[in-house]
Amino acid sequence: MTAARLPAADPAPAALSVLVVDDERDLAEELADGLAEAGLPTRIAGSAEEALRLLAASPEIGVIVTDVRMPGSDGFSFASRLVAEARPETARRVVIMTGQSTLDDASAALRAGAFDYLRKPFSLDDLVLIVTRAADSAAAERKGHQDAQLTRARLMKAEAETARMRRRDQVTGLPNVQALQEAIVGLGDMRVALLMIRLDGLHVVTDAGWRALHDRLLADAASRFAAVAGRERLYALHDAAHFAVLLDGASALEAEAVGRALLAATTEPMRAGDQALALTASVGLATREGAGTAPLDVCAQVATAEAGRQGSGRLVTYSARMHSDAARRLRVTQDLPAAAAAGHLSLMYQPLMTPDLSALLGFEALMRWTHPVLGPIGPGEFIPAAEESGAILDIGVWALEAAAAQAARWRSGTPDAPYVSVNLSGRQLQEADVTALVLGALDGADLPPQALVIEVTETVAAGAGAPGILTALRGRGLRVALDDFGSGYTSLSTLRSLPADIVKFDRSLLPAGAEDARGAAFFTRLIQAVQGLGLDIVAEGIETAGQLALAATAGVYAVQGYGVARPMSADAATARIAAATPR
Numbered sequence: 068m069t070a071a072r073l074p075a076a077d078p079a080p081a082a083l084s085v086l087v088v089d090d091e092r093d094l095a096e097e098l099a100d101g102l103a104e105a106g107l108p109t110r111i112a113g114s115a116e117e118a119l120r121l122l123a124a125s126p127e128i129g130v131i132v133t134d135v136r137m138p139g140s141d142g143f144s145f146a147s148r149l150v151a152e153a154r155p156e157t158a159r160r161v162v163i164m165t166g167q168s169t170l171d172d173a174s175a176a177l178r179a180g181a182f183d184y185l186r187k188p189f190s191l192d193d194l195v196l197i198v199t200r201a202a203d204s205a206a207a208e209r210k211g212h213q214d215a216q217l218t219r220a221r222l223m224k225a226e227a228e229t230a231r232m233r234r235r236d237q238v239t240g241l242p243n244v245q246a247l248q249e250a251i252v253g254l255g256d257m258r259v260a261l262l263m264i265r266l267d268g269l270h271v272v273t274d275a276g277w278r279a280l281h282d283r284l285l286a287d288a289a290s291r292f293a294a295v296a297g298r299e300r301l302y303a304l305h306d307a308a309h310f311a312v313l314l315d316g317a318s319a320l321e322a323e324a325v326g327r328a329l330l331a332a333t334t335e336p337m338r339a340g341d342q343a344l345a346l347t348a349s350v351g352l353a354t355r356e357g358a359g360t361a362p363l364d365v366c367a368q369v370a371t372a373e374a375g376r377q378g379s380g381r382l383v384t385y386s387a388r389m390h391s392d393a394a395r396r397l398r399v400t401q402d403l404p405a406a407a408a409a410g411h412l413s414l415m416y417q418p419l420m421t422p423d424l425s426a427l428l429g430f431e432a433l434m435r436w437t438h439p440v441l442g443p444i445g446p447g448e449f450i451p452a453a454e455e456s457g458a459i460l461d462i463g464v465w466a467l468e469a470a471a472a473q474a475a476r477w478r479s480g481t482p483d484a485p486y487v488s489v490n491l492s493g494r495q496l497q498e499a500d501v502t503a504l505v506l507g508a509l510d511g512a513d514l515p516p517q518a519l520v521i522e523v524t525e526t527v528a529a530g531a532g533a534p535g536i537l538t539a540l541r542g543r544g545l546r547v548a549l550d551d552f553g554s555g556y557t558s559l560s561t562l563r564s565l566p567a568d569i570v571k572f573d574r575s576l577l578p579a580g581a582e583d584a585r586g587a588a589f590f591t592r593l594i595q596a597v598q599g600l601g602l603d604i605v606a607e608g609i610e611t612a613g614q615l616a617l618a619a620t621a622g623v624y625a626v627q628g629y630g631v632a633r634p635m636s637a638d639a640a641t642a643r644i645a646a647a648t649p650r
Contacts, residue, residue, distance in 0.1 A: 082127070083206055084110060085102050085108065086112060086128045086131045087110070087111050087132045088111075088134065089137070089164070090113050090134070091134070098194065101194065102195065105195040105199075107195070107198060115133075115137060115144075115145045116139075118131065122149075128159065129158070130162065130205060131149060132194070133146065133161065133163060135163055135165040135166075135172070136166075142163045142181075144179075146179040146180055149161055149180075155211075156213070160202070162184065163179070164185045164187060165184060166186075166187045183201065234246040236303030238282045238286065238303065239289040241310075247311055250302075254315055257316065257355075258316055258318070259315050259316070259354070259363070260313075261311060261313055262296075262326050263308035263371040264288075265309055266333070266346045266347075267375060268344075268379075269309065283338075284338075288337060291333070295328045319357070327382060330380060347380045349371055349375040349379055350382045351368065351371030351373065351374050351385065352367065352384045353385040358385065359387065361387075366390075370383045370385035395441070398440075399438075399441075399444060403436075403453055403456065403462065404456075404458045404462075411439065414435070414470060415636060416432060416473075416487070417627060417635070418631065418640075419488070419625040419627045420625060421626075422618050422619035422626050428485055428486070428624075430485055431490075432490075433634050453492075454493075463491065463492060464504060466489060467491075470519075471508040471512040471514050471519060473487065474512065474519065476641075477644055484518075486517070488520040489519065489520070490523070491523050493526070493530055496523070496527060497532065501540075502536060505521065520545070520546045520568075521546070522547075522549075522571070523537070523548075524551050528549055534565065538566040546569060547566060548569035552572055553575055554573040559597070559600075570597050571627075572590075572593075574607055574608020577590060577606070580613070591617075594621045598622070604623045605623065605625045605626070606623045608627075612630070
């Protein structure tokens with residue numbers, strides 16, 4: 068090795084040190100001194116075994132300069148072992164020194180995985196240059212591994228945060244439905260109860276586009292429910308319910324007590340800054356025992372929906388029957404739109420008679436549905452489903468046109484045939500062009516307007532836009548009847564302003580029995596008050612002779628009910644008309 072020297076090389080980027088492995092101590096020390104002067108910290112080992120011990124204890128060593136000939140080993144085998152055991156976090160480079168200049172040695176060094184080799188004699192400058200390059204290479208690999216590890220850690224952190232966010236509700240910060248399902252699974256077979264809370268009326272805020280108000284109300288509700296059940300048990304939902312409370316180890320009675328406390332937490336208006344909104348809640352409860360093999364969260368949803376159907380402010384506990392009831396409601400909702408076209412809908416006609424039963428005044432058209440699988444389905448079941456799903460718009464048109472056509476057939480044989488009364492729903496008045504539909508049905512059947520009476524409930528008649536529609540129909544010669552009067556909250560002053568010709572007293576206004584003198588007096592006085600407004604009165608729900616006599620004494624215009632006549636088919640009604648017509 069010559070003594071010529073270059074200026075000191077820059078140290079390796081990662082401050083890696085060098086290990087010189089040579090059994091010739093003097094030569095090893097000379098090489099180490101030269102590398103150290105060039106800014107490359109260097110250590111010495113006299114054998115492969117000693118080198119391995121140093122390497123195991125010194126991860127900062129990044130370059131190994133080894134002689135090809137050593138007692139008990141050789142540089143090629145040593146290099147191969149180092150390469151085989153290399154790890155990216157402690158990447159190292161091997162430089163082999165050889166006294167041979169054959170191509171075979173160079174090829175063997177490369178096959179062994181050496182970074183480079185030096186042929187003796189070599190200059191210190193050559194050694195420093197090669198070792199510096201080797202140190203740079205090892206440092207770059209270590210740095211690349213560190214960067215990759217850092218990137219991987221950042222990705223893992225980002226994925227964990229994303230996963231956490233996926234399990235969190237963005238409005239309330241509470242765990243969401245995914246977290247709830249995971250928690251239920253995590254509880255295994257232990258006793259557990261699940262409460263779901265739906266804020267009734269919150270959809271009104273959403274439908275109005277007041278999203279910010281909606282979110283603030285949810286935040287207030289979350290705070291209230293957390294105070295009742297503990298934030299760690301509270302989950303935010305956005306489907307069939309708004310919140311859930313998971314109670315591990317709770318009995319049904321304990322869970323019911325929590326459910327009642329949750330309902331009580333909604334008695335005060337919800338707050339959103341300086342705004343307040345009165346919202347009630349519906350709570351559904353499902354226990355592991357009650358749910359059986361059915362998913363606990365699904366059972367709680369079913370119970371919550373049932374609580375809402377029964378009226379707000381209720382707590383309902385799940386039972387297996389609710390599932391079959393829900394399946395039936397789904398079947399009814401799905402099959403109803405096609406029922407008219409399939410010929411499964413029909414109209415029955417219930418007579419309206421004079422109080423002495425001497426004259427037939429009209430018929431109320433009542434829709435009936437005979438399902439091909441479920442059999443007869445009562446209007447109390449399918450009409451609410453039609454209202455909710457919107458199917459009432461189509462089947463309502465069918466009923467209107469079918470009733471008008473039947474009335475026309477009766478009038479073709481008997482010009483003074485009884486009128487037909489047809490019910491319209493609130494959704495029809497809100498979403499359909501009722502005036503056009505009614506006039507179209509009259510024109511299609513060639514029926515005069517006086518032959519048709521439009522029935523709506525007092526609540527519907529007082530709804531937004533309804534008075535104008537009903538006034539327009541009356542202007543075309545039709546009469547309007549207010550159905551179920553007395554079942555709602557309409558006062559006599561409100562009744563005076565509604566566009567109506569007939570008021571049908573709900574059966575709830577009839578006295579409880581013959582001994583109910585106060586009830587009879589109230590019924591009579593109420594009839595007199597309504598008659599004072601110039602309205603005809605029909606007493607509905609007449610079932611007994613005493614009720615019929617009271618209605619006659621009070622002076623009602625007509626009576627209707629099972630005590631007068633039951634609903635009948637069109638053919639039976641035709642026969643009834645024929646029997647009542649003078650010959």
